[in-house]
Amino acid sequence: MVGVALSGPIRAEAAQDRSTMAWAVILDPHQPLDLRRQTLAGLEEHAPDDDQHDLYLLGSLYQMGPKASGAPVPQDLTKATLYLGNAALRGSLLAMAKMAEIKLAEHKDREAMIWAQVFAHYVTQVPGDERPPEGYIAELVQRILDRLGQAGMPQVMSDVAGFVAQHDAAILAGLRAQSRAKTPRPQSGEHFVTMPPGRFAPQSGIADYLVAFRPDGSVEHAWLLDAVPNPSLGGALHHYVHGMTLPARSGEDGRLRYEWVPAMYDDHRYRAKSGA
Structure with a gap:
């Protein structure tokens, strides 16, 4: 059994409604492909440059490519x-982690470690109940270190210090904005995930879903946007996300409510060491 936690605030309903409904079309595999592509093009054209949430979602889609639910685009790591990168500079913690994952996939180990250390630095700036599990942070750093080696770390940490000095004000402002926008999160009756017999548990990681809730608060469906470091994590956590609930609402004529759920998976194999 391994722990799973929600991570990051979910934007206020009024602020996210338009883009969320667009994503409900983009990720719906039952919608015509042309309609999904047109909707994505409109979202990219009108997404505010300073909206870290929309930037994060768009980057995650291009990071995942066709493995996302109903994805109308191929994987494009340049766009991702x-x-x-822009979402990270505006305070998105999970965007920092995904930048590290992308650079590692591109064999740019030094850049990957810089982003991983920036991620680890800013994780400490948010309340404990909003932080990604330390097991994922530790595993991310270790995966990069296995390729980079200790010899490159002094220069990496010098570059991290320069990055923080240059971008700290904007990133902290983005983190504060997230905290102010926080609304009640979907709840799960499960705190652990049990893998089916014979199935190898995936590494700790991040999986993002757009979840449709019925008026009674139960889940109608959950669409996967992205999962790192391994896309199979999205399938492993689907049952967990599908068991979530929201407080029931009356008088909504059967309309679905959509919420973004970033789920963090921690296999407890590693722990982050303070001051390392």
Whole structure:
């Protein structure tokens, strides 16, 4: 059994309604492909440059490519880097982690470690109940270190210090904005995930879903946007996300409510060491 936690605030309903409904079309595999592509193009054209949430979602889609639910685009790490990098500079913690994952996949180990250390630095700036599990942070750093080696770390940490000095004000402002926008999160009756017999448990990681809730608060469906470091994590956590609930609402004529759920998976194999 391994622990799973929600991570990051979910935007206020009024602020996210338009883009969320667009994503409900983009990720719906039952919608015509042309309609999904047109909706995505409109979202990219009108997404505010300073909206870390939309930037994060767009980057995550291009990071995942066709493995996302109903994805109308191929994987494009150039676009993913553009969107996620801008989201990270505006205070998106998970965008920092995904930048590290992308650079590692591109065999740019030094850049990957810089982003991983920036991620680890800013994780400490948010309340404990909003932090990604330390097991994922530790595993991310270790995976990069296995390729980079200790010899490169002094220069990496010097570059991290320079990055923080240059971008700290904007990133902290983005983190504060997230905290102010926080609304009640979907709840799960499960705190652990049990893998089916014979199935190898995936590494700790991040999986993002767009979840449709019925008026009674139960889940109608959950669409996967992205999962790192391994896309199979999205399938492993689907049952967990599908068991979530929201407080029931009356008088909504059967309309679905959509919420973004970033789920963090921690296999407890590693722990982050303070001051390391």
